[in-house]
Amino acid sequence: MTNMPDKRAAEATTDADQPPIPPRKEKAPLRARVENLNFYYADGFQALRNVSMPILDRQVTALIGPSGCGKSTLLRCYNRMHDLYPGNRYEGSVILEPEGENLIGPDADPVLVRLRIGMVFQKPNPFPKSIYENVAAGLRVRGVRNRALIDEAVETALRRAAIWDEVKDRLDGSAYDMSGGQQQRLCIARALAPNPEILLLDEPTSALDPIATAKVEDLVQELSKDVTVVIVTHNMQQAARISNRTAFMHIGQLMEFDETSKIFTNPSHPRTEAYITGRYG
Numbered sequence: 001m002t003n004m005p006d007k008r009a010a011e012a013t014t015d016a017d018q019p020p021i022p023p024r025k026e027k028a029p030l031r032a033r034v035e036n037l038n039f040y041y042a043d044g045f046q047a048l049r050n051v052s053m054p055i056l057d058r059q060v061t062a063l064i065g066p067s068g069c070g071k072s073t074l075l076r077c078y079n080r081m082h083d084l085y086p087g088n089r090y091e092g093s094v095i096l097e098p099e100g101e102n103l104i105g106p107d108a109d110p111v112l113v114r115l116r117i118g119m120v121f122q123k124p125n126p127f128p129k130s131i132y133e134n135v136a137a138g139l140r141v142r143g144v145r146n147r148a149l150i151d152e153a154v155e156t157a158l159r160r161a162a163i164w165d166e167v168k169d170r171l172d173g174s175a176y177d178m179s180g181g182q183q184q185r186l187c188i189a190r191a192l193a194p195n196p197e198i199l200l201l202d203e204p205t206s207a208l209d210p211i212a213t214a215k216v217e218d219l220v221q222e223l224s225k226d227v228t229v230v231i232v233t234h235n236m237q238q239a240a241r242i243s244n245r246t247a248f249m250h251i252g253q254l255m256e257f258d259e260t261s262k263i264f265t266n267p268s269h270p271r272t273e274a275y276i277t278g279r280y281g
């Protein structure tokens with residue numbers, strides 16, 4: 001057995017940079033609050049280090065940073081996705097406001113948390129079912145049986161996801177017969193149908209063409225009038241266009257969190273500036 005140090009751990013300990021800048025206190029209402037969050041994968045690797053960050057109610061928060069900095073890891077803490085794999089471990093808290101409920105606390109049921117915090121992934125992943133049944137799925141899991149209620153919720157979710165007009169005449173058709181962009185809006189409708197408290201989007205447009213991307217971006221902005229959105233994106237123009245707050249991460253730490261316009265025009269941390277000007281990452 002060798003004692004070669006883990007490359008990732010070495011990177012984490014050689015960062016001689018200025019320390020992270022803690023987020024300032026927000027005046028606007030919060031929908032969630034991460035406090036002193038540490039996250040360890042089953043192999044013992046610490047992917048998040050003492051992250052504290054607010055999520056504003058009905059705003060879009062973008063998570064940006066170089067590959068491997070922990071954006072997806074943080075996103076997946078909000079809905080307990082990590083619990084699907086044994087051995088992963090959280091420390092700290094993810095508080096849902098205004099309830100004050102700790103989503104990673106011992107009393108929180110990960111299955112229920114996943115029903116309450118919706119998620120959409122990089123690649124559209126509709127179920128091999130009809131368009132209608134894709135959107136109805138979350139409601140059925142929640143035990144809704146009344147057909148009229150489901151019909152109404154399906155239509156509302158498809159309208160909110162800006163895809164109703166394109167699919168209203170073929171709700172029984174297969175979701176697989178839709179274009180990639182339509183499938184992604186269907187996945188957003190599926191996530192919206194159970195009325196999630198927060199919608200998590202993990203690089204939702206990276207597999208889409210520019211026109212489909214623009215539609216999803218418009219949709220996210222429209223949705224944020226009544227849903228809180230957290231989006232991971234590699235596309236800095238996208239973060240600048242659609243988010244109200246931006247969190248810049250680096251090797252598992254939250255380096256800077258601020259109004260998006262401030263992050264992209266006058267960042268306070270040298271690492272943020274180096275990243276947004278394309279000097280690393």
Ligand SMILES: Nc1ncnc2c1ncn2[C@@H]1O[C@H](COP(=O)(O)OP(=O)(O)OP(=O)(O)O)[C@@H](O)[C@H]1O
Pocket residue numbers: 008041042043045047065066067068069070071072073074234
């Ligand atoms: N299942 C896992 N087990 C161990 N380490 C992991 C696991 N998944 C991710 N990691 C590590 O955790 C760190 C953060 O990964 P994460 O996927 O959150 O980064 P990211 O910022 O979302 O990256 P990208 O932009 O490339 O998607 C990386 O060093 C990665 O190698």
